[in-house]
Amino acid sequence: EAVRLFVITKMQWIKDKREVLINRERQTERQYVAGENHYFLGQRYRLKVQDTTSAPSVVPQGKTYLVLSIREGASVERKAEAMKDWYRKELKALLPSLIEKWEKILDVSVKHWDVKQMKTLWGSCNHSTARVLFNLELAKKPVQCIEYVVAHELTHIRIRLHNDEFIALLDEHLPTWQMLKDQLNEFIV
Secondary structure, eight states, rough: HHHHHHHTTHHHHHHHHHHHHHEEEEEEOOOOOOTTTEEEETTEEEEEEESSSSOOEEEEEEEEEEEEOOOOOOOHHHHHHHHHHHHHHHHHHHHHHHHHHHHHHHHHOOOOEEEOOSSSSEEETTTTTEEEEEEGGGGGHHHHHHHHHHHHHHHHHHHHHHHHHHHHHHHHHHHTHHHHHEEEEEHOO
């Protein structure tokens, strides 16, 4: 009965949030063909696809193109896998300096971190083991948004819940965190 009453009191909020999610602009399904738009660190790139007989690779070409080199006739799934491998490598290269920076600021120590494809979270932190996971999709987001997620997750090492103390700590060390959170969630990729 208590749960039913709680849901009733939150019904308008639930309807509003559902409407926002339904109407959110979404990226079309990727086919990994020449001319398609892909994002990296918040920058939009056009995809060039070229044939290769060696291992698949992705290389930025200036600030305009991402060049996907892959075997002729590769499936959409294989092209997607090659892109994900590249995004993972790039994100794993970027994260250590951000983690180190925020470990010092927050006086915490990350025991282990990794990058994983996640459907609903930008990151997660196990407070008791100091293990942190970051969503692979962050590689597409602006660096300042990635830094916000790092700061957020590392703050959880100190404070498990999203309580007033948690918010105060983020406010103190990253005053723009709410703007960055909004930017992260609104950025279409």
